Amino acid sequence: MLFKRKLERKTKVSRKTRETEISCSLNIDGKGNAQINTGIGFLDHMLELFAFHGLFDLKISAKGDLKVDIHHTNEDIGIVLGQAFKKALGNMRGIKRFGSASVPMEDVKADVTVDISGRGHFSGIRANFGQAMLEAKENYAWNDAEHFFESFAKQGGMNLIIKEELENAISNKMENLDIHTVLEPVFKALGKALDQATQIDPRREGVPSTKGIID
Numbered sequence: 001m002l003f004k005r006k007l008e009r010k011t012k013v014s015r016k017t018r019e020t021e022i023s024c025s026l027n028i029d030g031k032g033n034a035q036i037n038t039g040i041g042f043l044d045h046m047l048e049l050f051a052f053h054g055l056f057d058l059k060i061s062a063k064g065d066l067k068v069d070i071h072h073t074n075e076d077i078g079i080v081l082g083q084a085f086k087k088a089l090g091n092m093r094g095i096k097r098f099g100s101a102s103v104p105m106e107d108v109k110a111d112v113t114v115d116i117s118g119r120g121h122f123s124g125i126r127a128n129f130g131q132a133m134l135e136a137k138e139n140y141a142w143n144d145a146e147h148f149f150e151s152f153a154k155q156g157g158m159n160l161i162i163k164e165e166l167e168n169a170i171s172n173k174m175e176n177l178d179i180h181t182v183l184e185p186v187f188k189a190l191g192k193a194l195d196q197a198t199q200i201d202p203r204r205e206g207v208p209s210t211k212g213i214i215d
Contacts, residue, residue: 038077039064082155095197101188111162122153125163
């Protein structure tokens with residue numbers, strides 16, 4: 001029988017700039033417990049969904065220049081969360097590396113694919129939304145989500161591809177879509193895909209790369 005010693009994949013990361021002060025505590029092998037206080041209520045909810053469906057224990061506390069706008073706080077939270085995952089995974093030994101998940105919500109389906117390759121890259125695609133306008137939620141818009149995902153992917157050393165499709169796009173006459181409906185399945189799918197990618201494969205003796213290293 002193959003056996004691998006259970007390693008604790010936990011970490012804490014803090015980052016302070018003139019614009020934001022953020023602390024993050026992460027346990028990759030958790031139970032989905034989350035305590036999120038970013039000052040951006042909508043992002044708090046999305047990160048709670050991410051942690052719950054990824055079974056990550058996650059605490060994030062953030063203070064930022066929200067009197068200006070949410071840009072710096074939103075982006076820097078992505079930076080810190082990406083750094084936390086990279087730090088907690090350590091040398092990447094034994095991880096499955098790849099993960100993918102599809103999650104629907106009403107007429108929206110989100111497909112998320114992750115490769116923990118060491119090469120940070122993000123691509124976000126709305127395949128057939130046509131002229132549908134996305135209604136922001138608490139000033140949180142699609143562009144804010146893209147900035148968050150790009151920061152997260154680059155700092156985490158992940159290739160992250162998010163594709164969304166609107167079912168019945170031709171017959172559906174909706175002119176406006178609630179950003180909540182659009183982003184909730186994305187964060188759920190990201191949690192599930194990343195959970196899959198970070199799992200330990202008991203057959204894998206080393207780093208899942210022919211180069212022998214993921215950095």
